[in-house]
Amino acid sequence: xxxVEKALKILDLFTxxxxxxxxxxxxxxxxxxxxxxxxxxxSLARQGFVEQHPxxxxxxxxxxxxxxxxxxxxxxxxxxxxxPALDRLAEETGETAHASLASGAELxxxxxxxxxxxxxxxxxxxxxxxxxxxxxxxxxxxxxxSELVDExxxxxxxxxxxxxxKASADDVRQDLAEIRARGWAASANSYxxxxxxxxxxxxxxxxxxxxxIAVAILAARATPELQEKVTAAVLGxxxxxxxxxxxxxxxxxxxxxxxxx
Amino acid sequence: xxxVEKALKILDLFTxxxxxxxxxxxxxxxxxxxxxxxxxxxSLARQGFVEQHPxxxxxxxxxxxxxxxxxxxxxxxxxxxxxPALDRLAEETGETAHASLASGAELxxxxxxxxxxxxxxxxxxxxxxxxxxxxxxxxxxxxxxSELVDExxxxxxxxxxxxxxKASADDVRQDLAEIRARGWAASANSYxxxxxxxxxxxxxxxxxxxxxIAVAILAARATPELQEKVTAAVLGxxxxxxxxxxxxxxxxxxxxxxxxx
DNA sequence: ATAAATCGGTTCATTATTATAACCGATGGT
DNA sequence: ACCATCGGTTATAATAATGAACCGATTTAT
Numbered sequence: 151x152x153x154v155e156k157a158l159k160i161l162d163l164f165t166x167x168x169x170x171x172x173x174x175x176x177x178x179x180x181x182x183x184x185x186x187x188x189x190x191x192x193s194l195a196r197q198g199f200v201e202q203h204p205x206x207x208x209x210x211x212x213x214x215x216x217x218x219x220x221x222x223x224x225x226x227x228x229x230x231x232x233x234p235a236l237d238r239l240a241e242e243t244g245e246t247a248h249a250s251l252a253s254g255a256e257l258x259x260x261x262x263x264x265x266x267x268x269x270x271x272x273x274x275x276x277x278x279x280x281x282x283x284x285x286x287x288x289x290x291x292x293x294x295x296s297e298l299v300d301e302x303x304x305x306x307x308x309x310x311x312x313x314x315x316k317a318s319a320d321d322v323r324q325d326l327a328e329i330r331a332r333g334w335a336a337s338a339n340s341y342x343x344x345x346x347x348x349x350x351x352x353x354x355x356x357x358x359x360x361x362x363i364a365v366a367i368l369a370a371r372a373t374p375e376l377q378e379k380v381t382a383a384v385l386g387x388x389x390x391x392x393x394x395x396x397x398x399x400x401x402x403x404x405x406x407x408x409x410x411x
Numbered sequence: 412x413x414x415v416e417k418a419l420k421i422l423d424l425f426t427x428x429x430x431x432x433x434x435x436x437x438x439x440x441x442x443x444x445x446x447x448x449x450x451x452x453x454s455l456a457r458q459g460f461v462e463q464h465p466x467x468x469x470x471x472x473x474x475x476x477x478x479x480x481x482x483x484x485x486x487x488x489x490x491x492x493x494x495p496a497l498d499r500l501a502e503e504t505g506e507t508a509h510a511s512l513a514s515g516a517e518l519x520x521x522x523x524x525x526x527x528x529x530x531x532x533x534x535x536x537x538x539x540x541x542x543x544x545x546x547x548x549x550x551x552x553x554x555x556x557s558e559l560v561d562e563x564x565x566x567x568x569x570x571x572x573x574x575x576x577k578a579s580a581d582d583v584r585q586d587l588a589e590i591r592a593r594g595w596a597a598s599a600n601s602y603x604x605x606x607x608x609x610x611x612x613x614x615x616x617x618x619x620x621x622x623x624i625a626v627a628i629l630a631a632r633a634t635p636e637l638q639e640k641v642t643a644a645v646l647g648x649x650x651x652x653x654x655x656x657x658x659x660x661x662x663x664x665x666x667x668x669x670x671x672x
Numbered sequence: 673a674t675a676a677a678t679c680g681g682t683t684c685a686t687t688a689t690t691a692t693a694a695c696c697g698a699t700g701g702t
Numbered sequence: 703a704c705c706a707t708c709g710g711t712t713a714t715a716a717t718a719a720t721g722a723a724c725c726g727a728t729t730t731a732t
Contacts, residue, residue, distance in 0.1 A: 151454035152718070153690070157415040158458040161479060169486030173709055183692055188710065193412035197419040203657075204616055207709060211483040213621060216490070217514045218422060219480030220521065222472040224537045225430030229477070253478045260481065276485045355465055360474060396464075413689075414719065434680055444721050449681065468680060 156182065157190040161199060161211065162254050166276055170203070170210035229260060231394050235363070235387045236263035243365050243380045246271040247387075249352075250279055250286045251361035255302060257287050260361075271345050271366035282308045282322045283315050285337040285347030286362035291322075292329035293351045293359035293400055299326065314339040333402035334381055335362075339369065346372040348380050350388035353397045363388045382410040417443065418451040422460060422472065423515050427537060431464070431471040490521060492655050496624070496648045497524035504626050504641045507532040508648075510613075511540055511547045512622035516563060518548050521622075532606050532627035543569045543583045544576050546598040546608030547623035552583075553590035554612045554620035554661055560587065575600040594663035595642055596623075600630065607633040609641050611649035614658045624649045643671040 163171065163179050171179075177187035191209055194200045198214030223229060232249045239247035240263035249261040256278040264270055281287035281302050291299050308317045316322055329335045334350045341347075349364035365380045385407040392399040424432065424440050432440075438448035452470055455461045459475030484490060493510045500508035501524035510522040517539040525531055542548035542563050552560050569578045577583055590596045595611045602608075610625035626641045646668040653660040 151414065151418065151450045153412065153414050154418040154451060154454040155458060157412065158454070158460065164479070164482055166482050166485050169482060174707075184709085185693085185711075186691060189412045189690080190415060193415040193419070197416060199419065201616060210487065211479050213489075213512070213615070215476055215479035215483055217512070217519075218425070218472050218476035220514065220519060220537065221425055221427050221430065222476055224427050226471065228474075251474070251478070253481070258478075258481065276481065354474070355462060435678075445680085446682075446722090447720060450719080 153190075156180070156186075157194060160187065160190055160194065164200075164211050165254070165256065166258065166278060170208045172206075172208050176209065226395070228395060232261045232363075232391055233263070235391050235394075236261050239263065239363070239365060239383055239387045240265045242383045243367075243376075245368070245380065246273060246366045247364070248273050248286075248366065249361060249363050249391075250290075252290055252359075253278075257281060257284070257290060257361075269368060271342075271368060273366065280309055280311070280341065282319075283311055283337065283341040284364075285335045285349035286364045288322075288325060288329055288337065289335035289349040289351045289362040289364070290359050292326040292335060293353070295358065299323070311341050312339050312343050314343075316340065330400075331402060333400065333404075333406035334385055336377070336381075338372075344369040346377065348377065348384050350384050350403055351400070352388050352395075353392045353399050354395065355397050357397070357400075363391060378410060382407060385410070414451075417441070417447075418455060421448065421451055421455065425461075425472050426515065426517060427519065427539060431469045433467075433469050437470065487656075489656060493522045493624075493652055494524070496652050496655075497522050500524065500624070500626060500644055500648045501526045503644050504628075504637075506629070506641065507534060507627045508625070509534050509547075509627065510622060510624050510652075511551075513551055513620075514539075518542060518545070518551060518622075530629055532603075532629060534627065541570055541572070541602065543580075544572055544598065544602040545625075546596045546610035547625045549583075549586060549590055549598065550596035550610040550612045550623040550625070551620050553587040553596060554614070556619065560584070572602050573600050573604050575604075577601065591661075592663060594661065594665075594667035595646055597638070597642075599633075605630040607638065609638065609645050611645050611664055612661070613649050613656075614653045614660050615656065616658050618658070618661075624652060639671060643668060646671070 160176060160180050163176055173188055174184060177184040180187060191200055195202060198212040200209045201212040202209050236247045236249055244265045244267060247263045248259055250257045250259045259273060259275055259277050262273050279287055281291050303319045303322055305319050308319060310317050337347045346367045346369050347364055349362045351359035351362050354360050363384060365384050367380060385403055389399045389403055421437060421441050424437055434449055435445060438445040441448060452461055456463060459473040461470045462473040463470050497508045497510055505526045505528060508524045509520055511518045511520045520534060520536055520538050523534050540548055542552055564580045564583055566580050569580060571578050598608045607628045607630050608625055610623045612620035612623050615621050624645060626645050628641060646664055650660045650664055650668065
């Protein structure tokens with residue numbers, strides 16, 4: 151069913167940063183013929199997956215995606231299960247907790263919980279995070295199949311955010327092996343300065359990671375003791391969320407948490 | 412692109428009331444061959460639109476639908492635009508306001524706002540409403556193409572909820588003509604007793620209805636004066652929401668609201 | 673305990689669908 | 703006045719989808 155997959159891949163071209171596009175644009179980016187793309191878009195539109203502005207003729211994601219999300223979230227409430235776990239995490243650790251899910255080539259923040267104290271790390275909803283420069287991204291990559299890793303960090307030059315950002319894909323790949331064995335990821339000042347991140351992946355039925363749960367600590371108070379406490383809590387949350395969805399976390403996470411308590 | 416459309420129609424088989432199903436089940440309901448269905452499900456699964464439980468082998472909607480909904484709702488916040496309109500509506504009218512969107516063969520409540528008073532109509536989120544027995548359903552049907560109406564209320568025997576429910580599709584169709592000319596719909600005790608509903612459709616770019624905004628009044632206080640006030644407010648909200656989304660409401664709504672103020 | 677039905681999934685010859693390039697008229701920038 | 707690009711259409715060539723029969727494993731009925 152290659153046709154179906156090609157058609158669905160067109161939907162991947164719509165992102166938070168580029169929510170609408172014209173026909174030629176889409177055809178070009180999808181690497182498909184214009185006529186083919188148009189027929190696919192028409193089919194997608196007939197089923198409500200995309201809709202077209204009557205004047206600008208641009209396409210965007212349609213209302214059907216909202217409908218299906220509603221159905222899935224009503225019967226399998228992932229997001230509503232993640233939020234309470236984050237709230238607990240923020241309270242336990244006294245730092246900002248957040249969850250991010252992989253969205254094609256982006257890692258998007260879908261849940262945030264802040265501690266009740268004056269100083270804390272601030273995060274934005276729906277903000278795309280870089281895979282190679284955040285603890286969440288590393289935790290996700292470490293437990294993803296290597297083809298996916300190649301696609302996401304490839305050998306392109308990686309964006310540099312601070313002087314501590316690792317820009318070499320090979321360096322990152324080395325870290326990933328370590329993270330995979332250890333069960334959790336950490337990053338310090340690699341995306342935002344003065345922030346230490348600690349993250350663990352969450353898994354679905356198929357056993358592959360699809361997101362991460364993380365805590366962002368203000369570097370000023372990131373003592374080894376606090377980091378250890380946070381790591382244990384993050385692992386616990388990731389394991390709980392994964393299990394709540396009927397999946398089983400990678401053994402490395404279980405082992406890591408046991409050794410920390 | 413018939414293949415694409417057939418594949419997407421498979422997704423329609425997943426509903427709030429039946430969120431997962433097996434291969435043979437899906438093939439039978441879709442009217443497709445088992446082999447074909449399997450191939451389509453595999454394609455859908457590869458793109459994350461469905462996922463399969465490793466043990467029961469059942470399929471359900473996948474995480475991709477959440478991702479796309481997130482992208483669409485981030486860049487084009489329909490639901491977040493509807494909610495404030497409902498809040499205003501509930502305050503203005505002193506009754507329960509709600510919005511429902513069409514989801515295939517169901518009309519699903521996606522937003523609720525309750526007034527600040529002791530007695531009020533109670534509604535549930537995600538509850539599927541019958542098209543023929545609620546003001547919201549009638550408002551939606553009245554502004555939908557007749558083929559869709561046939562599909563939704565056909566000539567099947569319609570479910571009866573109270574002694575005031577109209578069970579004949581032809582009776583309903585007559586009401587629809589009236590509603591279309593008038594611009595808004597009302598129902599009294601036809602779904603829940605002691606409840607009067609007043610609803611107006613909301614439209615999208617294509618000019619067809621895709622949902623409704625309604626107020627549910629306690630029958631005990633549904634005086635003609637209140638009903639008139641509510642009708643004007645509901646029309647106003649429906650017009651505002653439609654315009655806020657860049658679409659234009661049916662002229663009947665505009666005319667009706669003008670004649671009420 | 674046994675048999676029949678049904679499950680998810682596979683195979684391969686037949687068939688119908690889809691891809692492609694060239695071409696429209698309309699629009700917009702230089 | 704031009705050229706490039708837009709969204710969209712069409713005919714022909716090429717590719718992809720279809721579906722009946724079949725498989726082994728469970729589940730259900732007898």
